Amino acid sequence: MDDQSKAKSKSKTVRTGLALINDDLLHNILLRLTATSFASAACVSKSWNLLCNRILSRPKLASALSLNPSPHIAVQEVLEKVLSEPIRPHFAVANIGSGFSLIGAFQLITKRLGSGTPFIISTASGIIGRDALTNELKEVKWGDIGGDSDDEGGYFPVEVINNGIVLTVGFVPGLKVDAIPLLRSVKEPCVQMRDKFVMDIKDYTASVSGCTSPVGIIIFGEGLADMKPVIDVLDYAMPMETVIVGDERGRFLYRSWDESRNVCGSAKYISEAVALVFARDSDKSSVTGDIQFHVALSNGVSVVGPKHKAVSVRANNPDRTSWLTAKREGQFEILDGQTMLTEINDELENHIESPDLYIGVTKRRKCSIGSEKPRLITSLSFHGVIGGDEEYLYVNGDNIKTGDYFQFYHSDPNAAISSCSDASVYLKNLKRYENANNGHDMRAVAVNVVKKEVFGGLIFSCNGRGESFFGRRNVDSAPFTENFPRVPLAGIFCGGEIGRGSSSLMGESQRESSARRCLHVYSSVYLVMSSTL
Template sequence: MPNEESKKKDMADMVFIASMNEDLLHKILSRLPAKSFAFASCVNRSWNIVCNRILSRPKMTSAFSRNPDQLRGGEEVLDKILSEPIRPEFVIANITCGNMDGILRLITKRVGSRVPIIVSLVAGILGKEVCNDKAGEVKQGDTSFAILLTIGYLPGMKVDVIPVTQAIGESEATIGDKFVMDIRNFVSVVSDHAAPACLILFGEDTHATEPIIRKLDYVMPAETIIVGDQKGEFLHKRAKESRNVELYKDNSKVLAGLIFARDRHKPIPEAGRIQFHTAISRGMSSIDLRYKVANAISLPIWPCTLLTAKRRGEAEVRNGEQILDDIENLLGNNISELDPYIIGVVKRRKYSVGLEKKPKIMASLVFHQITGADEQYLSVSGAGIKTGDYFQVYSPDLKVAEASLNAVSSQLKTLKSKPNKQELVGGFVFASRERGDSFFGRPNAESSPFLENFPELPFGGIFCDGEIGRSLFVEEGEEKEETSNRRCLHLVSSVYLMVSFTFS
C-alpha cells in the first residue's frame, strides 16, 4: 500500500500537470508518438482541445526501409511514421516484392480498420530511408525486399478508395462509366463540390486501364489532379472495412483510386485550404518521323498491337522492319532494352458517360513502346490503336530529362516563394522505371526538386511501368496546324504530386 507521503506526491504531480499552461502542454503533447497522443487526447477536455489544435495542421509523411525481412521492414516504417502525432486518414504502401496481403494486415492492425489503404507491388521506390533520413532509391533486384510507407492526414478532406473490377465479357466502356459514377456519388455524399480535388490511381497490368484513365481525363474538370501508376499489382481496403474484400468469381481487378474530396462536414479548423499541385519531368524527344496506321491488330492477352503504317505524304505501306529501319537510319543506332523506341499515338475518340446524348471527341497522345519488328508488323506494347491513327516516333533523351527536371525544381521554388503564407505538406513522385540513378548517371536525380527546395520534407515515390499525370500539350498536326491534345499517360517521365496548405 502506498504511504501517505507518496499519495501527497502523486497528488502534487497531478495538480502540476493540470495547472500547466497551454504552451508547455502543447510542446509536450506534440512530441508524443501517435498511439500515446491518442490516449492523451482522452484525458480531459483541455487536453483534447490542445490535441485537436496540434492536429489541425495537415501532415503527409513517408519513409522507406531496405530491411530484407518483410515483417520487420513494415514495422520499421510504421514505427517511424507513427513516432509523431498523426491521425491517419489514408495509407499507401509500396513494396518491391513479397506478400501484399501480409503488409495490408500489418498496416490495418496498427492504424485501425477505418482507414483506407492501398498496397501495391512496384518496380522500385525512392524517398528518405527510415534508419538515417537520407535520400535514396531502390529498384527491383537491388535488394530482396524494400517497402515505402506514406501516411496522410489532410483536415478538410474526405478520403476513400474506390475500386474498378471487370467481369468476363464486360466492356471497358461499361466499367469506366461505373467508375465515374461511383466517384461522383462519393463526392456528392461528402462534399459541396461537384468533383474530387485529387485522384491517385493504381492499376493492374491490363489493357482495360488505358481507356478508363482517358475517360477520367475527359470527364474530370481541369482543377482535378490525376496521378498514379498505370501498370502493376495492388490490394486495397476501403474505409471501415476490416480487411481486403475478396472479388466475386470471374471478376478481375483493373484499378483502385484513392479519392480526395473536400468535406462539407469537417472544414479545416484554421483558416486555410489544402491544395494539390503537379509537375511533370519529361524524358523523351520526338524524331521527325510521322506515320498513319494502315492496319492494326490488337492482341489483348499480352496486351500488344501489331501494325503497319504509311509515312506522311507517301502511299507505300511499310512493314515493321521498314519502320524500324527508318528510325535506325535517322538516329544511327540500334534498338535495345536500354534505349527503347516509343511511338506517340494521337487517339481521337468519342466519349460520353451515362445518359449523355451527344458524345464528344477528345484527342489524346498515348505512348506505346516498340517491342519488336518483322517482315509483316511492328509490335508495340498496349492495345487501343486503330487504323487511321497518326503517330510519331520518340526516343529517351537525357538532355530533355535534365532540362525538364530543372523546370520542375523551378516550379517548386516558385511554390515556395509565393507571397501568401503557404506550407508544403508532402510530396510524391511517380517515376518511369527507365529513369533513376542509372539513367541520369548520378544519385537522387528524381528526388532533387524536393531536396533542393524542401530538404526537410519527408517525401516518397515509386518507379512505374506507366506514369499517370494530366497535362495538355501543343504540337504540329498533319496540316501544319497547332492542335491541342491531352496527355495523361506517360513513359520515361516523372510525375510530381505536391500537397500544400495555404493560409487565408
C-alpha cells in the same frame, strides 16, 4: 483598493499565470508524444482535446523507407517512424518490393492503423524515400516485378533481392478521403464497370462535398488490366482542376472506409484498379487552410523522324499488340515495319545508345459516360515498339485505327535532365510562396499572392529511369528535395506513370500539342501537396 481586494487580485493573477504555464508545459509534452499516445491524450478531457486539436490543426504527411530484408522488421521500422509524432491518419499508402508478401505487409500495417483508415498497398519496381533509421534519401530500383531463378547461371530470383517498403501516412483536415475500387465482374461488360467506377467516385465526392469534382485522385492499376480506357474516361469525366496521378501496372490490396467496398479476395469480383479519392469536406472548419494538389512532369522521351499515318492496322487481341503499315505524312509510299525502323535507326545513329522506342499515336475517339451524348476527345497514347519486318511494325497495345497519325519517340536522358530542371523551376515558384510567409520575398507580399505551405510530396517515376538511366543517383527526386529538403517525400518506380493536371504545370512537351496526355513513358510525375494559410 483595500488590502483584501489586492490580495484577491494577486491570488487570481498567480492562478491564471500558473494555468498558462501548465498549458505551455502540457503543450510541449503533447508535442513529444507518439501518434498513438497523442490519440489517447486527446480523449482525457475536453481541455486536452482542444489543446490537441490546436497542435494538430495543419495538414501533415509522414513517410519512411526501410530496406530491411525481414518484412516484419521493415514494417515495424516504417510504422515507428511515421507514427513517432502526433498525426491522425486520414489515409495511408505503402509500396513494397516483390520479395515481401503483399497480404502479409497489408495485415501488419492495418493492424496498427486500424480498419477506419483508407489504405492502399502495392508492389513496385523500386521505392523512393528517407530511411527510417538514418533519414538518408534513397532511390532504390529493383527492376521487373517478379522473376525466375537460375541457379546454374548464378542468378538469384528477383523476389530474393526485391526487399523493402516505403510507407506514407497523411493528415488532411478539410478533405475527406476514401479508397474506391474498379471491380470487374464476369457478368458485366468492361465499359459498364468503367462507367460505374467513375460514377462511384463522383457519388462519393458529392456525398461529402456537395459537388462531383474531387481535388485529386491517386490510382493504382492491376498489371494485367488495360488501364488506358480507364484513364481516358476519368480524364474525360473530371475537370482539369482534378489532379490524377498513379501507377498504371502493379499488384495491390486496399482497405476502404466503406466496408461494402472491401471485396479483395472475392470470388465474384476482380479489382482492376483502386483510386484514393480526395474530396473537399463540406463540414470543414472555416479556420482550416485550403489544401491544394500540384503536378509537375519530367519528360524522358524525344521525337525522332517525321510524322506517319497508319495505312493498315491489325489488332492481335490475345496478346494486345498491333501490327501496322504506314506512310510518311504527305507521301504515298506505303512503308513496312523494317523500312520504318531502318530510317529511325539511321537518324539515331551516333546520337544515343540502344534507346527504347515508342510510337506516340494521336487518337480522336468518342467518349461518354452512361447514356450521355458522346463527344470527341483527342489524346496522345504511347505504344512500345516490339520490332518490325518486311510486312508490319509491331507495337504493344491496341485501339490504333487506320488514319491515325503517329511519331516515333526514343528514351532520352538528356531530355529527362532538362525537364527535371523545368520541374524544379515550377516547384521553386511554390517555394517562393512559402518564403513569402516568413517575409523573405517582398515581391510576393507586394502583389498579395496566396500564401502556401508545402507539407508533402509523392513521385511516380518510370522504372526505366534511375541511376542506370542518368549515370548518377537521386536525379528523379532532385526537383523536390532541392526546393523542399525538410518536407516528407515518398515515391516509386512504376510500370507506367500516370500524371494529369493543368497543362501549364506539365512541361513544354505537353504544351506543344493540343492532345491530352495522362499516361507517360520514361517520365517522373511529381505530386506536391500544399495548404493555404
